[in-house]
Amino acid sequence: MEKSNQQRLEEYLVGTNGYLKKDISNGKVIMLSGKWGSGKTFFWKNIIATDEFKKELSDKNSAYSYVSLYGKSSIEEIENDIFAQIYFSAIGGDNLVTKTFSTFTKYSKRYGNLFSSFDFSKLAEGLENEQKDNKERVALERLKNGAIICFDDFERKSKDIDLNDLFGFITNLTIEFDCKVVIILNDDVFEGEEKDVFSRVKEKSVSKFLKYEPSIxxxxxxxxxxxxxxxxxxxxxxxxxxxxxxxxxxxxxxxxxxxxxxxxxxxxxxxxxxxxxxxxxxxxxxxxxxxxxxxxxxxxxxxxxxxxxxxxxxxxxxxxxxxxxxxxxxxxxxxxxxxxxxxxxxxxxxxxxxxxxxxxxxxxxxxxxxxxxxxxxxxxxxxxxxxxxxxxxxxxxxxxxxxxxxx
Incomplete structure (x- = not known):
């Protein structure tokens, strides 16, 4: 029996020798497009970027980040979202400051005056500063080790974000960190001037075009x-x-x-x-x-x-x-x-x-x-x-x- 469009994409991207599992896709931008409402995001989250696949990345000291452009109003905001996701995935998703502070608080309550003269607020502040110092280093290491960054909801991006700047940022991610970028969007997401800009930049930025077109x-x-x-x-x-x-x-x-x-x-x-x-x-x-x-x-x-x-x-x-x-x-x-x-x-x-x-x-x-x-x-x-x-x-x-x- 001939494989469906969805089965072919799944095998191609995350099969035994899937494109996203190989170093050949490092530094590449992949575009997954399809009609509005056809279930592209659902397919990506439930068939491709499964918990099992994300664990495989983590086990390889790599990382995964999913960024919805909905509500984002600047490139800096997008960048912070990516780095935060990758950093917290590296430490298991826990807020280290809160966790450590609560541990000391627990001991303080248990042993009373033993810690009565200790300034816990300064300890928490110190730990938070240390986190900030380590955040960029940890995120960069994981980014450079075959990380996958997925951008979705292009049609809902803020008008404050220039399309040229956005694609420039995406391209720099792949060049500077050699990570894999997946862009999910509708066939007819842009109109007017942005449509012309998109036509120009996608040819320069995108390495692989994939079409998601499932049957009903x-x-x-x-x-x-x-x-x-x-x-x-x-x-x-x-x-x-x-x-x-x-x-x-x-x-x-x-x-x-x-x-x-x-x-x-x-x-x-x-x-x-x-x-x-x-x-x-x-x-x-x-x-x-x-x-x-x-x-x-x-x-x-x-x-x-x-x-x-x-x-x-x-x-x-x-x-x-x-x-x-x-x-x-x-x-x-x-x-x-x-x-x-x-x-x-x-x-x-x-x-x-x-x-x-x-x-x-x-x-x-x-x-x-x-x-x-x-x-x-x-x-x-x-x-x-x-x-x-x-x-x-x-x-x-x-x-x-x-x-x-x-x-």
Missing amino acids: KELFETIFNSDEQYRKLDEHKQIILQTIEETKELNARIYIQVLDNLVEWIDKKQETDENILRCLILVNINFILFHTIFYRDEKLNDSSVFNSHKILKLSNEAFDYMVSNYVGMNSFVEPKTFEDYIAKTKKRCFLDKSINDEIIKIRIKFIEDNLILFKSDYFANKLNISKNVNDETFQKINNFIETGILI
């Missing part, structure tokens, strides 16, 4: 097998995967939220009929994507092609206008794609002979300004999200997803 099944399997609580869902695994595949959504965060809600649903002893679970999953995904909730239109009967058509529960001026002016809401004819759906909806505006050109322009502009409403309508009706689920259960699911509380 592959990403789902990785997440489903990552958490012991998901074992409660083992007997329902097939319908969960099948429903997610219906949506064509490739997004790790969505899968995790859906699985967590399914666990809560089952823990509260709710019905687990396949149609109900399917409905819960689709209502949940629709809410994550579009923040809308549907209910059945009581005016329509069960003979409808979509088994009781749904309309948006969301009550606002834009929604009311949509219901009043677009026949697509109440006579949904399944198009092959969302683009086809929008094209047909716009076309209906021109076919309505009862309105003038100005009204047509207003309706077309409304469509373009409120695509999220139409996307939600398309999603819910194309997939018939409440198929074979009674009104009471459908409402319970809606309430659970919208409020976060299962009553």
Whole structure:
């Protein structure tokens, strides 16, 4: 059987003779890219940078540092984060000052006046200064011994950090310390001027480009097998995967939220009929994507092609206008794609002979300004999200997803 993209990357990076395990990758910058939400960070943390792999590095007197650029506002802040992680990994993660001071305090309490004239604050201060003196030396030694530094969340970096300066810092890390650097980012992370800068600097800085592009099944399997609580869902695994595949959504965060809600649903002893679970999953995904909730239109009967058509529960001026002016809401004819759906909806505006050109322009502009409403309508009706689920259960699911509380 042909190996999946994820299996190939895992073997290449950390297999028996993995690239990151060999000196050939010292001083190199590796870029792991993929689509937004495809689970790159999850893959890196749970499949590549495992506790076992980090222990291997530690046993070799090397180190590992994971740096999220989210919230960082300067290169100095990033540098301090790296050095602190590597230093504290070298001493087992304990705060030496606090640990030593608490030990002396314990003896002071036990033996009373024996230490009564000792100035513990000066001892703590001295130990802290000694730590500071050793910090850089310990970190540098580990950095130079094949350390791995992973940078993530490029799309969330502060505007205060210049992209040229950031890549200059990364390049200097590899040159000065001969360490391995891994950059995790989305395919389309940068826009405008930064996109041009990124295109230039990546060619000069990056030695290895790796593409993370899992299938829906592959990403789902990785997440489903990552958490012991998901074992409660083992007997329902097939319908969960099948429903997610219906949506064509490739997004790790969505899968995790859906699985967590399914666990809560089952823990509260709710019905687990396949149609109900399917409905819960689709209502949940629709809410994550579009923040809308549907209910059945009581005016329509069960003979409808979509088994009781749904309309948006969301009550606002834009929604009311949509219901009043677009026949697509109440006579949904399944198009092959969302683009086809929008094209047909716009076309209906021109076919309505009862309105003038100005009204047509207003309706077309409304469509373009409120695509999220139409996307939600398309999603819910194309997939018939409440198929074979009674009104009471459908409402319970809606309430659970919208409020976060299962009553």
